[in-house]
Amino acid sequence: xxxxGGCQKTIIKRLTLQNIRSHLNSTVEFxxxxxxxxxxxxxxxxxxxxxxxxxxFGEPLYRSYEYLLREDKNIGRVMLEFExxxxxxxxxxxxxxxxxRIVQDPSELRLTENGKVLAWGRVAAVQxxxxxxxxxxxxxxxxxIWVQQEKLKEILNMAPRQRQExxxxxxxxxxxxKAWETLHLYQREYDREKxxxxxxxxxxxxxxxxxxxxxxxxxxxxxxVDVETLEVDLSEVTKxxxxxxxxxxxxxxxxxxxxxxxxxxSLLESRLSETQAYxxxxxxxxENRRLEAEEYKKTLxxxxxxxxxxxxxxxxNSLEELSQTVEGIEFKVGRLRDEVANxxxxxxxxxxxxxxxxxxxxxxxxxxxxxxxxxxxxxxRLNKENIEKQQKISRLEAELENLEFEHKLILEAKTRIELxxxxxxxxxxxxxxxxxDVGRLVExxxxxxxLEWELKTGLDKVSKKIFEFKVExxxxxxxxxxxxxxxxxxxxxxxxxxxxxxxxxxxxxxxxEKRIRNAEEKLKRKSLVEDVLKIIAGLRASYxxxxxxxxxxxxxxxxxxxxxxxxxxxxxxxxxxYVEIDDEYTPRLIGTAGFKRDANLISGGERTWxxxxxxxxxxxxxxxxxxxxxxxxxxxxxPTEALGTEDRSIEVLATAISNLKMVRQILTVTHxxxxxxxxxTRIFVVKxxxxxxxxxx
Numbered sequence: 026x027x028x029x030g031g032c033q034k035t036i037i038k039r040l041t042l043q044n045i046r047s048h049l050n051s052t053v054e055f056x057x058x059x060x061x062x063x064x065x066x067x068x069x070x071x072x073x074x075x076x077x078x079x080x081x082f083g084e085p086l087y088r089s090y091e092y093l094l095r096e097d098k099n100i101g102r103v104m105l106e107f108e109x110x111x112x113x114x115x116x117x118x119x120x121x122x123x124x125x126r127i128v129q130d131p132s133e134l135r136l137t138e139n140g141k142v143l144a145w146g147r148v149a150a151v152q153x154x155x156x157x158x159x160x161x162x163x164x165x166x167x168x169x170i171w172v173q174q175e176k177l178k179e180i181l182n183m184a185p186r187q188r189q190e191x192x193x194x195x196x197x198x199x200x201x202x203k204a205w206e207t208l209h210l211y212q213r214e215y216d217r218e219k220x221x222x223x224x225x226x227x228x229x230x231x232x233x234x235x236x237x238x239x240x241x242x243x244x245x246x247x248x249x250v251d252v253e254t255l256e257v258d259l260s261e262v263t264k265x266x267x268x269x270x271x272x273x274x275x276x277x278x279x280x281x282x283x284x285x286x287x288x289x290x291s292l293l294e295s296r297l298s299e300t301q302a303y304x305x306x307x308x309x310x311x312e313n314r315r316l317e318a319e320e321y322k323k324t325l326x327x328x329x330x331x332x333x334x335x336x337x338x339x340x341x342n343s344l345e346e347l348s349q350t351v352e353g354i355e356f357k358v359g360r361l362r363d364e365v366a367n368x369x370x371x372x373x374x375x376x377x378x379x380x381x382x383x384x385x386x387x388x389x390x391x392x393x394x395x396x397x398x399x400x401x402x403x404x405x406r407l408n409k410e411n412i413e414k415q416q417k418i419s420r421l422e423a424e425l426e427n428l429e430f431e432h433k434l435i436l437e438a439k440t441r442i443e444l445x446x447x448x449x450x451x452x453x454x455x456x457x458x459x460x461x462d463v464g465r466l467v468e469x470x471x472x473x474x475x476l477e478w479e480l481k482t483g484l485d486k487v488s489k490k491i492f493e494f495k496v497e498x499x500x501x502x503x504x505x506x507x508x509x510x511x512x513x514x515x516x517x518x519x520x521x522x523x524x525x526x527x528x529x530x531x532x533x534x535x536x537x538e539k540r541i542r543n544a545e546e547k548l549k550r551k552s553l554v555e556d557v558l559k560i561i562a563g564l565r566a567s568y569x570x571x572x573x574x575x576x577x578x579x580x581x582x583x584x585x586x587x588x589x590x591x592x593x594x595x596x597x598x599x600x601x602x603y604v605e606i607d608d609e610y611t612p613r614l615i616g617t618a619g620f621k622r623d624a625n626l627i628s629g630g631e632r633t634w635x636x637x638x639x640x641x642x643x644x645x646x647x648x649x650x651x652x653x654x655x656x657x658x659x660x661x662x663x664p665t666e667a668l669g670t671e672d673r674s675i676e677v678l679a680t681a682i683s684n685l686k687m688v689r690q691i692l693t694v695t696h697x698x699x700x701x702x703x704x705x706t707r708i709f710v711v712k713x714x715x716x717x718x719x720x721x722x
Contacts, residue, residue, distance in 0.1 A: 047712060078166070103118050212562070248523055297480040321452055332445045611623075662694050
C-alpha cells in the first residue's frame, strides 16, 4: 500500500485478535522487510490474514461474518496499528452476535491518528477516511496485494481469451471495446433515421406547403383589416355606452340613495320621538334626585345638631373625647372597687383578731400569751381601726355609686353619638349618591338634547334631498343605455364571426407553418445525421487501431515488471529465466538455451516463480496506473505450493522473496519452516486445546 511521495509508506505494525476464529487474545507484531508467519495445518495462520482484511475494509469475504467470530463467543475484536508518513494510526473493529446473526458494531468502531480520534461510529465515514490515508480499495487489495493460496496460479490457468478480457478490463481497454460496440448501435440507429427523413412526406412536399401558406396569409390579412374597422366602430359605441351606463348607474344610485333616505327619514323621526320622550323622562328623574338630595341634607343637619347638643351636655367636642372620659371613669371605678374590697378584707381580718384576743388571751399575730392590760389595749386599738376602715368603706362606696351613675349617663350618650355618627355617614353617602345621580342625569340630558338637535338637523337635510330627486331622469337613462347596448351587441356578433374565420385560417396557417418548420428541421436533422455518421465511422476505425497499440504498450510494461520480479526471484539460484508475454497476456519462460515454454510445460517450482512474478509485476503496473505509486506491501498465502525441500526449491524461493527489495513489506503465511529461515521477522503460531497462540522466533 502506498500513497503520496516516495517516503510516504504504509507499514503494518501490530495486529490484535480477540475471539477471532481459534484466537482468544493474540497480538502479532510486524516489521519492514520479509515477515513470515509459520505454523502447522489449522494452527490459525490464515486467521491473521482474514483479521487483517476485516480490519482494513470491514466487509466479509463471504456472505457473512460466520468465518471470523469464534463459535463460543458473542463478541470479537480486531485492533490494527500501522504507520504512514511518520504517523501512527490505530483501527478498531468489533463483531457482535445479535439475534442469531453476526454484525459489525458501529459504536465500537474507531480510527485514530497519533492517539487522536479521526472518525468513529459510522462505517462509511471511517472507510472513507481510511481510504484517503492508505489510497487503496478492497478490490485492489484482494487482486494485487493479497496473493491467496488458491489464487496464486489462477491467472496462469485461465484460457488466453478470458485472461485478455480480465486484464483489458483492469487496464481500461474494455471501455474502448464497449464504446466501439455502442457506436455501432448508434450508427445503425442514425442510418435508420436518415432513411426515414429522406422519405418524410413534409420534406417531399415542402414547395407546395409554402405556396399554400402564402395564399392563406393573404386571406388572413383581409379578414384582420375588416375586424380592425369593426373594432373602431365598437370602440365609439362602447365609449357612448360607458357614459350612458355611468349616467344610469349614478341615477340608479341616487334612486337607491333616495329610498334609503326615505327609510332614514322614518328612522330619524322615530329616533327623534324616542329621544324627546327620553329627555322628558330624564328631566323628571333629575327633579326627583334633586328633591331627595335636599331632604337628605336636612336630615344630615338635624343629626349633626343632635350630636352637638349631646357633646355640649358633657362639655366635649368629639366622640373621641367622650370615649376617653368613659375610659377614665371606668379606670376610677375599677380602682375604687379594688380599694373597697381590700378594706373589707382588712375589716374581716381585724374582727377575727378581736375574737382571738377575747377568747384565747393570745396575740393574734404571733400566738403568744398576752397580759390582761395589753389584751384590752390591743382590743380597743383593733376596734378603733376597724371603725375607721368601715367609715372609709362607706365613703368610697358612695363615691363609687356616683361614678357608676355618671358612667351610665356618659356611656348612653356615647352609644347615641355612635348611632348618630353611623346615620350621618350613611346620610352623607346617600347625599353623594344623589348628587352623582344629578350630575350623571345632567350630563346625559345634555347629550340627549344635543342628539335631539342633530336628529332635527339631519331630518331637515334628508327631507331636502328626497324632494330634489326626479324619477323621469332614471327612465330616460335606461332607454338610452338599452339602445346603445343593442348596437354594441350587433357589432360584437359580427366581430366574433370574423374572428372565428380568422382563427380557422390561423389554425390552418399554424398547421402549414408547423409542417414547413418541421420539414426544415428534418432537413437540418438529416444534414446533422449525415455528419454524425461520418464521425461515428471515423471513431470506430480509430478505436480498432488504438486498442492494439495501447495493449502492446501495456504488455511491454507488464513484461518489464514481471522480468524485474523474476530476476529478483531467481537471484542466487544460478538460473537465468526470461519472460515473454503475447497479445493475450499469456506468459512464456525462455531459458538460457532460448527455448520458449508455456506455463503448463514448466516445472512446479518454475510455475510458482512465474505465477508470483506475474502477480507482483501485474500488481506494480496496476498500482502505478491507478495511484501513480509502487507496490509497497505484498501478502503471500502459502507460496510453497508444489515446492519441496529435496531440490532446495523452498530455500531458493525464500531467498528470492528476501531479495524482493522493491516491496517494502512482505507478509508470508506458510507451514514451511524452511521458508521462514530467510525471513527477517518470524512469527510462530501454535494451537493447543483449540486455542491459537503467537510466538515470535
